[in-house]
Amino acid sequence: MKSSWEGHYLDGRSSVKQPVFVQPLADALKVWNDNGISVQWPYHELKQTQGFYTGEPVYFEREGGYHEGLLVSDSMFLTALHQVAAVSTSHLHNPASRPSRAKFTFLAGLAVVGFVGIQYFWGIPVFGALATSLVPITWEERLGQEVMEHFAPPTDRCTDPSRLKIITDIVLKLTGTVENNPYTFRVIVLDYQAVNAFAIPGGNIVVLRGLLEMTRTPEELAGVLAHEAQHILNRHSTRIMLEQVSTGILVAAILGDPTGIMAIGLEGARTLGMLRYSRKHEAEADTKGMQMLVAAGINPQEMIAFYQLFLNKERDSTGFWAYLSTHPRAQERIDSLESLAEGMPNKSVKLFPYLDWTSIRTVCHSSARGRADTLS
Amino acid sequence: MCGPGWVPFSMHDRGPLHARKDVPSEAVAQLDIAPSDQEPEQSQGRPATIRRFSFHAHGRTLFGIHIVNVFLTLLSCGLYYFWAKVKTRSFLYRNIELEQDRFTFDGTGKEIFLGFMKAILIFGLPYAAIQLVPELLDTDEVLKWLASLLGLFLILVLIPRTVVTARRYRMSRSAWRGIRFSFQGKVSDFIYLYLRGWGLTLISLGAYYPFFLVKQQAFLISHSYLGSHRFHFAGRGSDLAPSFVLAYLLFPITLGFSWIWYLAKKHRFLWGNTYFANARFQSTVTAWSLFRLKAGNLLLLLLTLGLAWPWATVRILRFFSDHVSLVGQGDLDGIVQRLGTGDAMGEGLDEWLETGFDFG
Numbered sequence: 001m002k003s004s005w006e007g008h009y010l011d012g013r014s015s016v017k018q019p020v021f022v023q024p025l026a027d028a029l030k031v032w033n034d035n036g037i038s039v040q041w042p043y044h045e046l047k048q049t050q051g052f053y054t055g056e057p058v059y060f061e062r063e064g065g066y067h068e069g070l071l072v073s074d075s076m077f078l079t080a081l082h083q084v085a086a087v088s089t090s091h092l093h094n095p096a097s098r099p100s101r102a103k104f105t106f107l108a109g110l111a112v113v114g115f116v117g118i119q120y121f122w123g124i125p126v127f128g129a130l131a132t133s134l135v136p137i138t139w140e141e142r143l144g145q146e147v148m149e150h151f152a153p154p155t156d157r158c159t160d161p162s163r164l165k166i167i168t169d170i171v172l173k174l175t176g177t178v179e180n181n182p183y184t185f186r187v188i189v190l191d192y193q194a195v196n197a198f199a200i201p202g203g204n205i206v207v208l209r210g211l212l213e214m215t216r217t218p219e220e221l222a223g224v225l226a227h228e229a230q231h232i233l234n235r236h237s238t239r240i241m242l243e244q245v246s247t248g249i250l251v252a253a254i255l256g257d258p259t260g261i262m263a264i265g266l267e268g269a270r271t272l273g274m275l276r277y278s279r280k281h282e283a284e285a286d287t288k289g290m291q292m293l294v295a296a297g298i299n300p301q302e303m304i305a306f307y308q309l310f311l312n313k314e315r316d317s318t319g320f321w322a323y324l325s326t327h328p329r330a331q332e333r334i335d336s337l338e339s340l341a342e343g344m345p346n347k348s349v350k351l352f353p354y355l356d357w358t359s360i361r362t363v364c365h366s367s368a369r370g371r372a373d374t375l376s
Numbered sequence: 377m378c379g380p381g382w383v384p385f386s387m388h389d390r391g392p393l394h395a396r397k398d399v400p401s402e403a404v405a406q407l408d409i410a411p412s413d414q415e416p417e418q419s420q421g422r423p424a425t426i427r428r429f430s431f432h433a434h435g436r437t438l439f440g441i442h443i444v445n446v447f448l449t450l451l452s453c454g455l456y457y458f459w460a461k462v463k464t465r466s467f468l469y470r471n472i473e474l475e476q477d478r479f480t481f482d483g484t485g486k487e488i489f490l491g492f493m494k495a496i497l498i499f500g501l502p503y504a505a506i507q508l509v510p511e512l513l514d515t516d517e518v519l520k521w522l523a524s525l526l527g528l529f530l531i532l533v534l535i536p537r538t539v540v541t542a543r544r545y546r547m548s549r550s551a552w553r554g555i556r557f558s559f560q561g562k563v564s565d566f567i568y569l570y571l572r573g574w575g576l577t578l579i580s581l582g583a584y585y586p587f588f589l590v591k592q593q594a595f596l597i598s599h600s601y602l603g604s605h606r607f608h609f610a611g612r613g614s615d616l617a618p619s620f621v622l623a624y625l626l627f628p629i630t631l632g633f634s635w636i637w638y639l640a641k642k643h644r645f646l647w648g649n650t651y652f653a654n655a656r657f658q659s660t661v662t663a664w665s666l667f668r669l670k671a672g673n674l675l676l677l678l679l680t681l682g683l684a685w686p687w688a689t690v691r692i693l694r695f696f697s698d699h700v701s702l703v704g705q706g707d708l709d710g711i712v713q714r715l716g717t718g719d720a721m722g723e724g725l726d727e728w729l730e731t732g733f734d735f736g
Contacts, residue, residue: 010554015603015711017477017553049480050470053437059470059480061554066713069554071477105440108447115450253454254446255682269681 005077009033012066022072024084029060031070041070043088051075052093060092112254119250120273125280128243132235137182137202140238144202148188152206158189158364166360170218170351171205171225175233177295183232187225191364197224199231201238209364214309218351218360222296223303226289234288236281240274247273286333290340299348300341307334424704427655429697432478433471435687441467442686458492459485468693469550475708483549491545499534503527536570537563539596547600555711561599569595586620587613589642597650603711611649616642636670637663647700655706661699669695 004023009031011018023030025040032038041062051058057073075095082094158164164187171185183203195210205228207221215221231237251269290300310330352360445460462485469481506527510520540563547557573588590613597609623638630637640663647659673688 012554013713014709015553015555016709049466049482050478053467055432056470057478059478067554102440105444109443112443112447112450251682253450255685272681 002076002080005072005074005080007031007070007072007077010069010071012068017071020070022070022077024077024081024089026085027088029070043085043092046092048092051078054098116250116254120247124243124246124250125277127246128239128277131242132239135235135238140235141202143237144200144204147200148204148206151200152188152190152204156190156192158191158209160363163360163363164189166218166352166355167207167221167363170222171229173351174222174226174292174296174298175229177292178233181233185229185232189363197228199228199237201232201235203232205229205232212361212363215306215361216357217302218355218357219298219302220306221361222293222298222351223289223300223306226292226296226303227285228289230285230288230292231281234281234284236285240277240281243277244270244274247277283333283336286337287340290337290344294344294348297349298351300337300344304334304337304341307337425655425706426658427475427702427708429700430473431471431690431693431697432473433468433690433693435684435690438464438467438686438690455489456485458489461485461488468689472693472697474552474702477553480551481546481549482551483545487545487549495538499530503530506530532571532574533567536566540566543596543600552602553711555603555713558601558714559596559599560601561595566592566595582624583617583621586617589613590616593646601714602652604714605653605711608651609646609649610651611645616645633663633667636667639663640666643699652702653706653708653711655702655704657700658703659700661695665695665699 004021007020007022008017009020010016018033020031020033028040028042029046030038030040041060045063046060047063049059049061050056054075056075057071058075058078060070062068062070078093078095081089081092082096167189168185168187171187175181175183175185185203185205188204188206189212190206190208192208193210194208195214197205197207197211199205205225207224211224212221215224248270251273255269290303293300293303307330441463445456445463448456449460462481462483465483466481469479472479506523510523540559540561544559544561547559550557569591573584573591576584577588590611594609594611597607600607619638619641623634626634640661643661643666644659647657650657669691673691676684676688676691
């Protein structure tokens, strides 16, 4: 084992590097040069600033005054240091601790993964539920109004009052089954071709003409309205916003630097994470929607029949794409609904047996933006 | 070897404890070399000395540091974040090497934490108050508009202030061969430069921007010191402006690639016009190599959802050290220590605003 090492001395006053020799003693480092001048640096005056990882040269800084420095490239020097003077050098890095540092890092990694998993699968949903209950309904209604102005501009709404009333009656029949319903439900029909419907926080359900005209019976529409009403009643939009913020915080905490170079990865991670929550909410809206139908005395099979129409339209996607979608795959939804329907009572009534649904669902064609029409 | 020859140790092991301000001022004055003396010697057919930077760290080591940082940050409910930042930064600094010596960063988490707290108090709260109070009191539109304007002005003043104070702090905690960096520029000067620059840029519909950029760099670089040696910047806005305009005009046709070309040109321009100790920096960055760096990092981060950022960071620093070097006969042994203090507040606010200015 070597007893002395080559190194360089920096006097902290200029950038000149002076070659020296170093030898670890019991309480201090002995440093000397070619001219025979030698000094001792007590270990307690030393601070280590380099040499913590393989390949890094060792650099000691002497505290006080001019911050003199000592540079030794050979890390075996550190090992020898700890062998010669184990106690007084305990504040200096010991290469022998590197394997346990690696082990600690690995365990810390496991702990982080565990923590993230717990938060993602349990913590954030629970927080979402708790925090949502603290948000006043009036906030949702206010938000809903603003959203309505943007997404359902009055000029695009179909306004046939008598037909709209019938559609709204369906919703009221459904929501009548709910105790303590704090919302005022309304249905808005938009004159767009797309086949879609969505719930807006605060009680508004927007149905697009394309979807409306696809429904063959009022019970099929009831299935869709029940699903959307459940989104509102379970305050999914508020939940999603809270979950989004918490997921964002979690991702930022893991990635460490929430800005700049990382913003891209962060957005991607957050979006992917959110998809799972979206699917959970959709599944909940399906299940509770069907239960609502049954409570209102409507045949749940009609809801399933309507979803079957969607199945035929949807691209047959499996696995990866299913993960990427915000909705569970149509077939999955139908399967869950069917098994749910099996357990439900069989009696049901027909809504509006004396009305021609094909006439009612043309609420957009007959309205011509405000011109009232009577039912034929 | 050149230099003052053998300088004896402080033979009395401790000696009288001098305050850090104790540097002979004559030594400092002599070494503040004027720009005209800065041309690198390339006469008599002697090839100029080229000193390259090297970067030694591996992504996996940084990743390990990062994991432990995240673990401790979570455990401390976020408090460890500031110490984590210091750990990462000092790791990166001490893996950058020039002339066989590595850089050091010896700031502390506590300093950055305190800076952050100060920033919240002095900037964050007033700004939030200005923005929120009119909303909460539901005052009329004019007042709200005025509040926004005031908020904007506050930001326009605080950004340059932060840039200067963050730089001052960061440099005061950085060293090479035991000699500290320092930044001597004044906040008020930079605020003025900044406001004037934005004003002119707006009036000129953006045409002034390259000039503004060059003026900023000139200020930041020419007030930077390593010990007693000053950095100098000799570039002019008029040298950069044509490339800027060209890149801007060709942006749609080249699908953005003209911008990468401009960034590479800017990199070469800014480094190539920076002088230190009778030597000049040089950048060999090309549009294509810069594109590979950025595209590679983007892909890396997207595919790993940001988890691979230690590798992305290492790639950036390796890119820097591969392409930037110091050319010339400059005497790196003759630098003398200079004293000054740095305040951490700018650091904390820079955290917040992430203006990202950094030397190197």
